[in-house]
Amino acid sequence: AIMKRCPDFRFRPVRVPAKWLEALARGTQARAGTILIVFAALIAVAATGLSQIRFNDNPLRYFDESFEFRRDSDAIERHLTGMETVQFSLESPEGESVFSPEFLREADRFADWLRTQEKVVFVGSITDVLKRLNRTLGGDDPDAYRIADSQEANAQAMMLYELSLPPGQDMNQMLDIGRTKTRLIAVLEDASGQDIHRFALKAEGWMEANTPEIATKAVSVGVAFAELSRRNNTAMIWGMLTVLVLVSGILMLTLRDLKLGALSLVPNVLPALLGFGFWGWLNGDVNLGSTVVTTMTFGIVVDDTVHVLMHYQRALRTGLGREDALRDTFRKVGTALMVTSIAIMSGFVIMTQSGFAINKHIGSLSAVVVALALVTDLVLLPAVLKKARS
Known part of the structure; x- marks a missing residue:
C-alpha cells in the first residue's frame, strides 16, 4: 500500500559487480584442491575446539559485570x-x-x-x-x-x-x-x-x-539447570540429525540427483561444526542459548545451499558446462546470498551487546555460523562440486 501511494519512491538495488562474482567462481574452480586442504585443516582445528566446550548453565553467570x-x-x-x-x-x-x-x-x-x-x-x-x-x-x-x-x-x-x-x-x-x-x-x-x-x-x-x-x-537450582541443559543438548543433537536426514532427502527428491543431495550435507553441516569449534577455542562456555543456534540457523544455511544447487543444476540442464554453469550461478545468486547474509549477521551482531549471556551467545554464534555458511557456499561448495564431478 505504501509503495502504491508513493510511486516516485525508488530503491537503488545493491549489486555486487558480475565480474567479481565470476572471478570468484573461476578462482574456486582453479584452486579446488587447495581449498579442500585448507578446509580440511580448519575442520581438524574445529574438531579439537569442540573438546574445549563446557556446558555452563549457571544462572549467576548469565549476567555480566554491568549488573x-x-x-x-x-x-x-x-x-x-x-x-x-x-x-x-x-x-x-x-x-x-x-x-x-x-x-x-x-x-x-x-x-x-x-x-x-x-x-x-x-x-x-x-x-x-x-x-x-x-x-x-x-x-x-x-x-x-x-x-x-x-x-x-x-x-x-x-x-x-x-x-x-x-x-x-x-x-x-x-x-x-x-x-x-x-x-x-x-x-x-x-x-x-x-x-x-x-x-x-x-x-x-x-x-x-x-x-x-x-x-x-x-x-538445587544449579543441578536443575545442569540437567535441563543436558536434556536440551541431547534433544538438539537428535533434532539436528533428524533435520539433516529430512532436508537431504527433500533435496535429493527436488534436485532428482542423489549425488547433489549428498553433497548438500557438506555446506549444511560445516558452518555449525566450524562455528562451535572456533567458539570452543575462543570462549568455551555454552549455555541454553548457544545450543539452539544449530537448529535456529539451519534454515538460513540450507536456504543458501538450495539457491546455489538449484541454479547450478538449472544451468547444467540448459547445456552449459560445469564451469560456465557455476559462473552463471554466481552471477544470479551471489549478490542475493551476500546481501541477505550480511543483513542477518548485522541483526545478530546487535545481540552481542547484551549483558545477558543467553542473548549474547545466540547473537555471537548465529552471526559466526551465518558468515561461515556464506563462505562455505561460495568457496567450498564449488570446489567440492568440481572434485565430485571430475
Whole structure:
C-alpha cells in the first residue's frame, strides 16, 4: 500500500559487480584442491575446539559485570563464601528418627567426604551441630566432640539447643517437623554448570556405594539447570540429525540427483561444526542459548545451499558446462546470498551487546555460523562440486 501511494519512491538495488562474482567462481574452480586442504585443516582445528566446550548453565553467570547483582555475587565469592549450593535430603530408616546414632554416623561420613571434594568450601550438617553440643555439654572435652551413642542423648542435646535459640529461630531449615529427615548442604565456589552436574553425580554415586541406607538425589537450582541443559543438548543433537536426514532427502527428491543431495550435507553441516569449534577455542562456555543456534540457523544455511544447487543444476540442464554453469550461478545468486547474509549477521551482531549471556551467545554464534555458511557456499561448495564431478 505504501509503495502504491508513493510511486516516485525508488530503491537503488545493491549489486555486487558480475565480474567479481565470476572471478570468484573461476578462482574456486582453479584452486579446488587447495581449498579442500585448507578446509580440511580448519575442520581438524574445529574438531579439537569442540573438546574445549563446557556446558555452563549457571544462572549467576548469565549476567555480566554491568549488573550490580553479578558484581555483588563475585564479591561474595572472593571475600566470603561460594554462591552455589547443592542440597541432599537424608531420611532416617523407618521407625527411627534423625537422632539415631547409626544414621548420624552415616550422614557424618558423607559430610566428611564432601569436604574433601574440589570446589567445596563449606558443608552444613546436623552432625556438626550435635558434635559441638556434646563437646560443650562435656565441659569442652576434645574427646566429647562426637555423636552420642544413644538416640535419646542426641535428641535431648538438640532440644536444649533449640530452647536456647532466640525467638523466631528454630532448626526447621535443617530438620523436618517429624524429625525423620535432615538437610545437608554443600556450598561450592567458582563452579560452572558442568562442575555442578559432575559433583552431583559423583556424590550420588558415592552414597550408593558407601552409604546405601541414606542414599538420595542431589537437588538445587544449579543441578536443575545442569540437567535441563543436558536434556536440551541431547534433544538438539537428535533434532539436528533428524533435520539433516529430512532436508537431504527433500533435496535429493527436488534436485532428482542423489549425488547433489549428498553433497548438500557438506555446506549444511560445516558452518555449525566450524562455528562451535572456533567458539570452543575462543570462549568455551555454552549455555541454553548457544545450543539452539544449530537448529535456529539451519534454515538460513540450507536456504543458501538450495539457491546455489538449484541454479547450478538449472544451468547444467540448459547445456552449459560445469564451469560456465557455476559462473552463471554466481552471477544470479551471489549478490542475493551476500546481501541477505550480511543483513542477518548485522541483526545478530546487535545481540552481542547484551549483558545477558543467553542473548549474547545466540547473537555471537548465529552471526559466526551465518558468515561461515556464506563462505562455505561460495568457496567450498564449488570446489567440492568440481572434485565430485571430475
